[in-house]
Amino acid sequence: MRDxxxxxxxxxxxxxxxxxxxxxxxxxxxxxxxxxxxxxxxAWSIPKGEYEPxxxxxxxxxxxxxxxxxxxxxxxxxxxxxxxxQRNGKLVTAWAVEGDFDVADLRSxxxxxxWPPKSGRRQSFPEVDRARWCTPETAREKLNxxxxxxxxxxxxxxxxxxxxxxxxxx
Numbered sequence: 147m148r149d150x151x152x153x154x155x156x157x158x159x160x161x162x163x164x165x166x167x168x169x170x171x172x173x174x175x176x177x178x179x180x181x182x183x184x185x186x187x188x189a190w191s192i193p194k195g196e197y198e199p200x201x202x203x204x205x206x207x208x209x210x211x212x213x214x215x216x217x218x219x220x221x222x223x224x225x226x227x228x229x230x231x232q233r234n235g236k237l238v239t240a241w242a243v244e245g246d247f248d249v250a251d252l253r254s255x256x257x258x259x260x261w262p263p264k265s266g267r268r269q270s271f272p273e274v275d276r277a278r279w280c281t282p283e284t285a286r287e288k289l290n291x292x293x294x295x296x297x298x299x300x301x302x303x304x305x306x307x308x309x310x311x312x313x314x315x316x
Contacts, residue, residue, distance in 0.1 A: 154235025158207035159194025160219065161227060161242045161296050163304075164279070170310055171279045172297060173247055174288050175214060178254065178275035180261055190288035192240055192296060193274065203239045214274045216253030219243060227299045232292040240296045242303065249277040 162173040174190040176182065182189055195210030197203060204224065212218045224241035231237050254274040261269045282301055286294040304310045 154232075154237060155196050156199055156203070157194045157196050157236055157238045158203040158210065159192040159238060159240045160207050160211040160224070161192045161240055161300055162211075162245050162247060163242060163300060164244060164246050165304075165309060168310060170282060170301065170304055172282060172285045172300065173215075173249075173277060174280055174285055175252075175274040176276040176278075178272035179257070179259070180271070182275075187287055188289070188291055190285075191290055192238075192293055194238060194240070195273075204241065207239070207241055213255045215247060215277065216251060217245075217247050219245070225300075225303055227296045227303075230292040230295050232290060238293060240293075242296075242300045247277070249279065252277045 164171050173193070175193050176186075176190050193211045193214040195206065195213065197206035197210075207224070208219050208222075222243045222245070224243050227240040227242055229237055229239045252274065254272040256270045256272050258268050258270050260267065261271075280288060282297050285297050289297070301310070
């Protein structure tokens with residue numbers, strides 16, 4: 147199928163999770179930079195980043211997770227969570243992986259942009275300025291609405307494998 151440009155950009159990411167007291171927690175990140183500074187509900191994301199359609203999405207997800215958090219994920223078993231299409235047309239592919247991450251250790255790469263607009267001055271900002279562990283219910287509120295589906299898919303996977311029982315917001 148020829149790419150007509152109708153599909154937006156592509157991103158790949160990782161939904162890191164852990165089980166505490168029999169209940170899942172998921173890691174979400176907040177985008178850095180001045181546009182996102184005061185945004186909360188619906189503004190958070192899984193650690194992810196763009197990749198070219200002819201490149202491997204899984205490799206991009208692992209690379210972007212490391213770039214946005216500072217935590218490498220080499221040689222981990224990744225469970226596919228499929229794709230979602232965001233309102234802006236971006237297609238996001240994600241994998242789940244179990245692990246732990248101290249949010250105080252967050253080390254994100256940076257991007258540069260003109261700020262303030264039309265000032266001619268360039269400033270650097272972290273791609274991710276915060277990370278936090280959330281219950282699935284809180285994650286669904288914080289995440290970009292399309293990405294909240296990844297939490298639902300993770301919960302289905304955890305239920306089907308007997309990792310968690312009902313009562314976790316699924």
